[in-house]
Each structure stands twice: as C-alpha cells, then as structure tokens.
Amino acid sequence: METNYLSSPTEESPALSGNAQFRKAVGSLLYLATVSRPDIAFAVGQLCRRVESPTQSDWKAVKRVIRYLAGSVCQKLRFSSEGNIKLTGFVDADWAGDHADRKSTSGYVFQIGHSTIAWSSKKQSVVAMSSTEAEYIAASEACRELQWRRQLLADMEVPQDGPTKIYENNQGCIKVAQ
Structure with missing residues (x-):
C-alpha cells in the first residue's frame, strides 16, 4: 500500500x-x-x-x-491462555501527518503476552510543534488507556506486578518522560 x-x-x-x-x-x-x-x-x-x-x-x-x-483473510486475533500474562504497550505517532491542518495521528496497541487486547489510531486534537511533542501526546493517551486496562485486569484478579512497559521509539519523548 x-x-x-x-x-x-x-x-x-x-x-x-x-x-x-x-x-x-x-x-x-x-x-x-x-x-x-x-x-x-x-x-x-x-x-x-x-x-x-x-x-x-x-x-x-x-x-x-x-x-x-x-x-489477509487468515490473519486474525489470537488469544492464548499459555505463558505470559504481562500487559505491554506500544505507542507511536506521526508528526503533522494531516497536511490540511498539520495535526498528528496517535496510535497504540496493548498486548497480554502475545495477544492483542486493545488498540487505537486517532487524530490528535492539538497541533504538535515537534515530533517529540506528538509522541508525548500519544504516550499520554496510551497511559490513560493503560490505567483503565490495569484496573480491569485487577478486577478480573489478574493483577500486574510492577510497572507496565510501554515501548516508544522517539528518544526526545523518552527523555522527557524520564
């Protein structure tokens, strides 16, 4: 494509x-x-x-x-009861991807083990001034979703030990978040 x-x-x-x-x-x-x-x-x-x-x-x-x-009709979501039940997140954003209004698009995916349980791809509501800012906005949206997912897992008696890893590829965003 x-x-x-x-x-x-x-x-x-x-x-x-x-x-x-x-x-x-x-x-x-x-x-x-x-x-x-x-x-x-x-x-x-x-x-x-x-x-x-x-x-x-x-x-x-x-x-x-x-x-x-x-x-890709054979491609499907698979949920496995075997192995790791650790929640993991992945987040990314483009910067000014919409050429009309210069707004960025955020995206995230959450998995338990290797099973995808939640995802989103959404246009940001503000214009980011840098790729770092666009990525930080995406990461904050993912963290809000993460809080809800962790609470849901705790309610289902599948508590998560320690912090949940969220993978981010923008070094500036990682430095700001630290």
Whole structure:
C-alpha cells in the first residue's frame, strides 16, 4: 500500500458521485478495524476523514483496503491462555501527518503476552510543534488507556506486578518522560 494513498484537499481528483456507497463501505471497514482488525485502523481512520466529500482516489483507497483484507483473510486475533500474562504497550505517532491542518495521528496497541487486547489510531486534537511533542501526546493517551486496562485486569484478579512497559521509539519523548 502506498504511504500517501489518500488525496489531499488541494489535490485534483474528480468528486465521487453519490457517496452513499463510500459511506457504507467505510462504515463496514470501521467496524472491522474496531472489533477485529487493528492492522487496518490507521488506513480506515484516514478514510473516515474523507466521508463528507470523497473523491475517486478515495474510493480507490477503499477498494485497496478491501483487497488487503481479502488477501489477509487468515490473519486474525489470537488469544492464548499459555505463558505470559504481562500487559505491554506500544505507542507511536506521526508528526503533522494531516497536511490540511498539520495535526498528528496517535496510535497504540496493548498486548497480554502475545495477544492483542486493545488498540487505537486517532487524530490528535492539538497541533504538535515537534515530533517529540506528538509522541508525548500519544504516550499520554496510551497511559490513560493503560490505567483503565490495569484496573480491569485487577478486577478480573489478574493483577500486574510492577510497572507496565510501554515501548516508544522517539528518544526526545523518552527523555522527557524520564
């Protein structure tokens, strides 16, 4: 999949006539991304931003995601009762990924052992002034989710010993957090 697969507001692409089919397809993809396919969450989030005025290139992007799903039908979430029940998080953000308003997108994934239990890909509500700030905002969103997940696990009598590791790849963000 191309990295810049969606049209920008300034890009010339014919408008999609009658966007009901586009909305229905994006809604179906959003359902899949929410309940069982974290691997398409970012792409679907980008498509959701185009629902009001989709173009032909946006429709091509929808079809590309559907082709990806058809080609990866064997990919699924697996929950294993064996081994490690330690909660782990992974977080990342782009910086100013939306070229229209320069807002970043945050994403996180939480796993117990090797089983994915929660994920999110969401546009940030503020404009970050640096990649470090964008990553820090994403990390703080992930930490809020982490508090809820740890409490849920404790309520289920699966307490987590010690702090939960959250993996972050931005060195500036790591230094600020320390």
